[in-house]
Amino acid sequence: MRDFKDAHGSTGQYQGRARVYGRAGEACSRCGGIIQRIMQGQRATYFCAGCQRR
Incomplete structure (x- = not known):
């Protein structure tokens, strides 16, 4: 995710929105x-665990 690049070489935007991934x-x-x-x-x-719906 941190090193994702699309077909045009642009970096992805998802890692800026992830609130828990890699943390x-x-x-x-x-x-x-x-x-x-x-x-x-x-x-x-x-x-x-506090925010995750069950």
Whole structure:
């Protein structure tokens, strides 16, 4: 995500909008809770337990 470039060589915009991706162990910008990272298969999932709907 951080090194994404489209077919024209422009950088992607998603990483500027991601609120939890790659921020495990940091404080959530919404509630102040700690962002967690879990592995599902061989993929990482980042979430804030306080904000995540159940």
